[in-house]
Amino acid sequence: MHNLLKAEEGYIIPATFMLSSGGFRISLDRKEPGSDIDFVSHAHTDHLAAVKHSEWVLASSQTADLIAGSYGLKPRVPDGAPVPPGLKLLGAGHMLGSRQLYVDACDSGESVVYTGDFQMQDSRVSEKIEIPSSDIAILDSTYPDPGVHFGDRSEVERDIQRWASAISRSGIVLFRAYAMGKSQELISILNEAGMAPVVSERIAAVCSVYKKHGAKLDYLSTGSEECDSELRGNFIGITESGADALPVALGVVHAKHVFTAVVTGFAKMFRFDTDMQFPLSDHADFSQSVDYINATGARKVFTYGNSAELFAANLRSSGIDARPFTEYQCTPSI
Ligand SMILES: [Zn+2]
Numbered sequence: 001m002h003n004l005l006k007a008e009e010g011y012i013i014p015a016t017f018m019l020s021s022g023g024f025r026i027s028l029d030r031k032e033p034g035s036d037i038d039f040v041s042h043a044h045t046d047h048l049a050a051v052k053h054s055e056w057v058l059a060s061s062q063t064a065d066l067i068a069g070s071y072g073l074k075p076r077v078p079d080g081a082p083v084p085p086g087l088k089l090l091g092a093g094h095m096l097g098s099r100q101l102y103v104d105a106c107d108s109g110e111s112v113v114y115t116g117d118f119q120m121q122d123s124r125v126s127e128k129i130e131i132p133s134s135d136i137a138i139l140d141s142t143y144p145d146p147g148v149h150f151g152d153r154s155e156v157e158r159d160i161q162r163w164a165s166a167i168s169r170s171g172i173v174l175f176r177a178y179a180m181g182k183s184q185e186l187i188s189i190l191n192e193a194g195m196a197p198v199v200s201e202r203i204a205a206v207c208s209v210y211k212k213h214g215a216k217l218d219y220l221s222t223g224s225e226e227c228d229s230e231l232r233g234n235f236i237g238i239t240e241s242g243a244d245a246l247p248v249a250l251g252v253v254h255a256k257h258v259f260t261a262v263v264t265g266f267a268k269m270f271r272f273d274t275d276m277q278f279p280l281s282d283h284a285d286f287s288q289s290v291d292y293i294n295a296t297g298a299r300k301v302f303t304y305g306n307s308a309e310l311f312a313a314n315l316r317s318s319g320i321d322a323r324p325f326t327e328y329q330c331t332p333s334i
Pocket of ligand 1: 042044094117
């Protein structure tokens with residue numbers, strides 16, 4: 001068995017991204033050898049490594065539906081015990097179905113919360129974040145830099161509405177956004193201003209799962225018949241990230257100017273090759289992460305992800321006892 005304590009000399013074994021509690025070893029958004037339960041925080045692809053071969057996926061019903069609807073995979077859950085005692089799934093505010101994992105008592109006796117990707121501000125199409133009191137917090141490091149601030153989401157939303165409404169009089173408007181999560185948020189923002197965008201079939205497939213779980217989204221799919229007449233005018237479109245050649249192709253086919261925009265938190269850090277970029281993020285920025293940690297009352301913080309080292313160092317500069325998760329090995333509790 002393993003638990004979440006720093007290894008003593010002579011006991012170091014390969015680090016695993018797991019918690020141990022109540023006789024279960026629980027992997028966190030990845031497949032680890034020897035795990036009994038594989039927690040999947042949400043349906044973005046970089047969190048799904050365990051799904052294909054896991055015997056026991058622990059995830060929200062919305063996440064399971066998104067995985068099935070978008071990737072054709074059916075996560076396995078044993079009959080009768082979807083959430084073992086001592087574990088809780090709490091809203092993470094990142095996208096539909098995103099959850100944190102809270103463990104009452106790890107084998108070390110400490111309570112632990114693992115955030116997955118999380119967002120502190122309210123978003124239109126995901127459940128609110130719930131913040132538990134916890135001894136230890138394990139945090140996502142997507143935005144480790146204290147210099148990156150995401151302002152009030154409603155201001156960015158208004159900027160998107162104003163720009164799309166004005167510029168669509170002069171040509172086609174094409175937004176680029178993640179197919180899952182950000183696109184549905186963008187549809188809701190455009191709908192509020194009376195605009196129903198045309199979306200790719202892949203985005204439409206995700207939208208249908210969102211609608212099943214109560215989201216109100218008005219859009220046209222490129223695969224639908226009604227779409228044809230819409231495409232003759234100055235339509236507003238949303239396509240998933242990566243479709244870089246599409247604006248040129250659309251401009252040629254429709255003989256119109258195509259105005260482009262990207263919607264992502266990374267717009268705060270990078271210049272994109274688009275006419276406009278809107279910094280709408282579904283992650284916490286650094287100061288929101290500090291707010292989160294303070295709200296949990298955690299005495300120890302572990303960071304994970306690509307920027308784990310930098311994030312931990314910046315948290316320590318703010319007086320928080322933080323270390324990258326990998327610095328903490330698992331000790332056998334024999
Ligand atoms: Zn995510």
